[in-house]
Amino acid sequence: AQSVTQLGSHVSVSEGALVLLRCNYSSSVPPYLFWYVQYPNQGLQLLLKYTSAATLVKGINGFEAEFKKSETSFHLTKPSAHMSDAAEYFCAVSDPQQGAQKLVFGQGTRLTINP
Amino acid sequence: DGGITQSPKYLFRKEGQNVTLSCEQNLNHDAMYWYRQDPGQGLRLIYYSQIVNDFQKGDIAEGYSVSREKKESFPLTVTSAQKNPTAFYLCASSLHRNTGELFFGEGSRLTVL
Numbered sequence: 001a002q003s004v005t006q007l008g009s010h011v012s013v014s015e016g017a018l019v020l021l022r023c024n025y026s027s028s029v030p031p032y033l034f035w036y037v038q039y040p041n042q043g044l045q046l047l048l049k050y051t052s053a054a055t056l057v058k059g060i061n062g063f064e065a066e067f068k069k070s071e072t073s074f075h076l077t078k079p080s081a082h083m084s085d086a087a088e089y090f091c092a093v094s095d096p097q098q099g100a101q102k103l104v105f106g107q108g109t110r111l112t113i114n115p
Numbered sequence: 116d117g118g119i120t121q122s123p124k125y126l127f128r129k130e131g132q133n134v135t136l137s138c139e140q141n142l143n144h145d146a147m148y149w150y151r152q153d154p155g156q157g158l159r160l161i162y163y164s165q166i167v168n169d170f171q172k173g174d175i176a177e178g179y180s181v182s183r184e185k186k187e188s189f190p191l192t193v194t195s196a197q198k199n200p201t202a203f204y205l206c207a208s209s210l211h212r213n214t215g216e217l218f219f220g221e222g223s224r225l226t227v228l
Contacts, residue, residue, distance in 0.1 A: 009155065032215050043119075043205055043219030044158075090157060094215030100146060100207075101171070103215045105157040 002027045002093045004106035012112040019063075019078040021109050023091030026072065033074040034092040034103075035065055044090060050074060052096075061085070086113045117142045121206050121220035128200075128227050134193045136223045138206035145210065147189035148217065151175060152203040161204075164189055193225060200227045 007022040025031060032051050036044040048059025055067040061084075065076045074091060091106040119140045128134050140147065149161040160173030164183040178197025183189055193200045203224050207217040 034215060036217075041222065041224070043121075043207075043221045044217070045219070046216055049216060092215065100148065100209045100215045100217055101160070101163045101165070101173075103160075103217065107155055107157045 002031065002095060002102070002104045004091050004093050004104055006089075006091050006106035006109050008109055009107065010110045010112065012114060013081050014114045015083055016080050019076070019081045019085065019111065021076040021089050021091075021111065023065075023074045023076065023106060024072055025074060025091070025093045027093055027095070029095055029097065032094045032096050033065075033067060034094070035059065035063070035074075035076050036090045036092060036105075037061075038088045038090065038108075040087075047076070047089070081113050083113050083115065086111055119206055119208055119218060119220035121204075121223050124221065124223060126223060126225045128225065130227055131195045133195060134200070134225060136191045136193070136204055136206075136225070138189045138191065138220060139187055140189075140206075140208045140218075140220075141187060142208055142218060143186075144208035144218070145186070146208060147183070148207045148209070149173075149179070149181065149189070149191045150205045150207065152205055152222075158205065161191065200225055 003026045005024045034049045035047040038044045048057045050067045058064045088108045088110045094103045122137045146165045148163040150158040162181045164170035180192045206220040
């Protein structure tokens with residue numbers, strides 16, 4: 001079975017500051033990992049994904065995440081926050097053998113950007 | 116532009132009424148999914164379909180029904196048996212047996228009065 005834990009349901013940073021959203025996973029097999037972003041009253045959009053290639057993954061809007069097997073983590077970072085980054089972010093894990101029907105989402109982290 | 120269209124975006128219904136939410140995609144994806152989103156609970160899978168005329172229950176299928184008569188369409192019916200139907204419903208699609216990358220619609224917010 002797989003699970004995802006996102007540490008912190010709410011994170012607040014100042015504009016221009018570093019963004020760090022934490023995600024830890026549990027998986028009995030080498031996982032695929034994802035970060036999705038959701039703006040208010042909209043669907044989710046894929047930010048980036050790890051599928052067993054490079055451990056440092058770059059995504060859209062200047063975000064990146066690093067897969068650390070020893071720490072079972074996949075934290076999302078952005079060097080400098082922008083007001084438009086305010087949204088809810090979801091980490092997700094899947095079993096590569098089973099595909100999207102077994103995708104497990106974390107509970108989400110709401111990111112607020114202070115001017 | 117290719118994408119997923121959900122309708123209606125907002126829906127109000129009285130308790131005891133069945134409601135059908137529409138989901139149409141023009142991405143030529145084989146697989147489609149319905150998720151329910153409640154505050155602080157992430158996304159939970161209701162039903163999914165990998166091919167036409169076939170679908171499987173997800174984690175919270177009780178009180179819901181679906182059909183997949185066309186590749187492009189995957190409507191969800193919220194029945195009167197669903198005890199707490201007020202939620203945000205998200206439809207998604209993906210390539211068959213893909214890595215877990217989903218494409219989402221903009222969602223339908225159902226409020227039962």
